[in-house]
Amino acid sequence: MAFEPPQRLARALGETAPDGDGWLEKLPEAARQAVALGELTVDRVQVPGGRTSLVVLVRRADGTPAVLKLAPPRFRPEAERAALAHWDGLGAVQLLEGPPTAGALLLERLHPDVSVRSLAEAKALLEAAGTVRRLWVEPPAGHTFESVADRTGRQAEAMRASAGARPEVAALVDAALAARAELLAGPPEHRLLHGTFRQSKVLAGERMPWLAVGPDPVVGERAFDLARLVRDRVEDLIASPSGATITRRRVKRLAESLELDQERLRGWTLFRAVESGARALRVGRTRDAELLLEFASWL
Structure with a gap:
């Protein structure tokens, strides 16, 4: 599957890094790698999605619906991981065990729309x-x-x-x-x-x-x-x-x-x-x- 970033994401990232930082160009391969490492099946890319990350609706190996989220380092995905782990699902989306890929989070599937x-x-x-x-x-x-x-x-x-x-x-x-x-x-x-x-x-x-x-x-x-x-x-x-x-x-x-x-x-x-x-x-x-x-x- 092609993991092309939605226009909203590409436009927003252009605002925060007008000279580019290479993350968008590497994103399709990073997404494919995360999907493979996590043994995930892709349903679809969420569109229009967010302004700071690529959101992909996926299923885990056992068929459980989940969300794969990939964000560039400047939007602090590891801080998000730490906060979600600390909240442990109380008031916030649950962090799941996901692929060991930098900037990739695997989350419980909510109703994104x-x-x-x-x-x-x-x-x-x-x-x-x-x-x-x-x-x-x-x-x-x-x-x-x-x-x-x-x-x-x-x-x-x-x-x-x-x-x-x-x-x-x-x-x-x-x-x-x-x-x-x-x-x-x-x-x-x-x-x-x-x-x-x-x-x-x-x-x-x-x-x-x-x-x-x-x-x-x-x-x-x-x-x-x-x-x-x-x-x-x-x-x-x-x-x-x-x-x-x-x-x-x-x-x-x-x-x-x-x-x-x-x-x-x-x-x-x-x-x-x-x-x-x-x-x-x-x-x-x-x-x-x-x-x-x-x-x-x-x-």
């Missing part, structure tokens, strides 16, 4: 919040996961560069960086976080109704993890004449339901929205940038 995003908004937020709560556990002893401070520090440097090149976003970048500095000034919270949690990262399963997938794990405070969820369905929020009010209500509701400080959630939501908007600008996704930065201005 059914996420909580398919639910009505209020219900989707409720189910997503209940799922992410299960993931907020103590990280394993001796872990090597990146901290929120370190990850956002790298992002802050890129944001400063964007502000220098585009004065129109400077005020929002300054506000986001000030919020980060204030948030990190307090005593740190050490929880293992999903890192990129949102509605589309929660899929329907058989073992549990909803399970999280696709973590980019990080250790820090829970409000950081919830911030991306606040802006889910941002296109609908921007299109609504009461989008700003809905957003502030969502911050309040999520903070209260998960017993988090509302102002800390608002601060991390601001930082993460501006960071995503500035990054979208850098790679030429102007429309996405406009949506994100307008959303950030409401906070």
Whole structure:
């Protein structure tokens, strides 16, 4: 079978490595090797798939459905492996024993086309919040996961560069960086976080109704993890004449339901929205940038 990367993946990888790193060219052979080593049978490549990995629906030697996921090193697949192993299926997709191939994960098969995003908004937020709560556990002893401070520090440097090149976003970048500095000034919270949690990262399963997938794990405070969820369905929020009010209500509701400080959630939501908007600008996704930065201005 030809393991050609979906266009969405190829486009996204081009944004993160514009000069190329050879991973896409090696991907078909890496996928064939992983399938052979794992004694897997391929059903199909998931399309449109994700922006950071190739997802292949497979069956194990005993016929059990599974998912083979291959990601380049810059998206930290070994950190994902470690987090999934630590969660051990509680709130997240189960890691299976798979092929000994770098960057390849074998996972339990969920329903890849059914996420909580398919639910009505209020219900989707409720189910997503209940799922992410299960993931907020103590990280394993001796872990090597990146901290929120370190990850956002790298992002802050890129944001400063964007502000220098585009004065129109400077005020929002300054506000986001000030919020980060204030948030990190307090005593740190050490929880293992999903890192990129949102509605589309929660899929329907058989073992549990909803399970999280696709973590980019990080250790820090829970409000950081919830911030991306606040802006889910941002296109609908921007299109609504009461989008700003809905957003502030969502911050309040999520903070209260998960017993988090509302102002800390608002601060991390601001930082993460501006960071995503500035990054979208850098790679030429102007429309996405406009949506994100307008959303950030409401906070």
